[in-house]
Amino acid sequence: MEREIIVAKEAGFCAGVRRAVQLASDCLGNEPCKALCSLGPLIHNPSVIEELGRKGMRVLDPSLDEEAISKLPNNAKLLIRAHGVKKEQYDVLKKHALDILDGTCPHVIAIRKIIERAAKEGEPVVILGDKGHAEVTGLMSFAKEGIVVSSVTEVASLNLTKPFTVVCQSTLDSSTFESVTKEILRKYPFAKIFNTRCQATEKRQKEALSLCENCDAMVVIGGIGSANSNRLAEICRGSGKATFFVTDPPNWEPKELGPYRRIGVTAGASTPQSDIDLILSKLKSLI
Numbered sequence: 622m623e624r625e626i627i628v629a630k631e632a633g634f635c636a637g638v639r640r641a642v643q644l645a646s647d648c649l650g651n652e653p654c655k656a657l658c659s660l661g662p663l664i665h666n667p668s669v670i671e672e673l674g675r676k677g678m679r680v681l682d683p684s685l686d687e688e689a690i691s692k693l694p695n696n697a698k699l700l701i702r703a704h705g706v707k708k709e710q711y712d713v714l715k716k717h718a719l720d721i722l723d724g725t726c727p728h729v730i731a732i733r734k735i736i737e738r739a740a741k742e743g744e745p746v747v748i749l750g751d752k753g754h755a756e757v758t759g760l761m762s763f764a765k766e767g768i769v770v771s772s773v774t775e776v777a778s779l780n781l782t783k784p785f786t787v788v789c790q791s792t793l794d795s796s797t798f799e800s801v802t803k804e805i806l807r808k809y810p811f812a813k814i815f816n817t818r819c820q821a822t823e824k825r826q827k828e829a830l831s832l833c834e835n836c837d838a839m840v841v842i843g844g845i846g847s848a849n850s851n852r853l854a855e856i857c858r859g860s861g862k863a864t865f866f867v868t869d870p871p872n873w874e875p876k877e878l879g880p881y882r883r884i885g886v887t888a889g890a891s892t893p894q895s896d897i898d899l900i901l902s903k904l905k906s907l908i
């Protein structure tokens with residue numbers, strides 16, 4: 622069968638992830654660099670974490686309690702990942718005068734500023750996104766009063782009587798954003814809505830949907846813990862296309878794609894080009 626492989630133009634590392642990985646690589650490649658410790662896995666991609674680990678980066682529990690701080694080497698440099706950390710953690714880092722390399726994505730900082738402004742004005746904040754995701758818990762810590770909502774049905778549990786601010790996790794998909802904010806505005810016309818989805822997310826999700834229209838099957842490459850890669854796979858499945866979510870590129874075999882002629886390929890914002898190239902070379906073996 623004659624096959625065609627179409628790769629999304631917007632696939633793989635976004636600007637925020639590229640910046641965080643570059644900060645780590647520059648530090649590790651620099652002779653006098655201190656012992657580099659990332660607060661939590663720098664990105665949700667095991668191959669990148671392993672590679673940086675081989676070069677000397679340690680991954681610490683992001684909660685970084687007093688005991689963990691006491692065990693840090695004297696020359697430790699602490700790297701904050703693109704998701705950012707909780708306000709309390711910034712306070713702890715400051716209190717102990719620890720040496721910080723801040724990889725927080727500028728877009729996440731912009732969302733944080735909206736939340737800080739609301740907190741200053743005494744307004745509650747509703748964050749649309751995944752409860753427990755590092756970006757969401759980090760952002761939530763800057764709110765005076767914050768609630769996470771992840772679906773339209775959860776809007777029913779809100780009980781707000783004064784103006785409040787609504788933001789969303791940077792990687793939220795547009796249909797969830799639209800449906801949940803529509804329901805919030807129906808119940809609370811005084812809600813102040815900020816669409817804080819990031820451009821990188823927007824472009825990857827839109828392009829994935831348009832590839833779904835033109836392909837017989839979709840391959841989505843990304844780490845199993847990567848929220849934005851999981852969303853890309855959900856979006857492709859939701860369009861009704863056969864979707865293959867590849868979380869372990871070295872051990873993945875393209876045999877399942879046998880029946881499909883036009884194959885679309887996309888990858889989450891934390892997927893390195895090397896993983897995309899590896900999958901493409903495996904797919905080309907089908908042609």
Ligand code: SF4
Binds near residue numbers: 636638729822
């Ligand atoms: S997905 Fe968007 S917000 Fe998240 S790191 Fe990338 S550019 Fe920043």
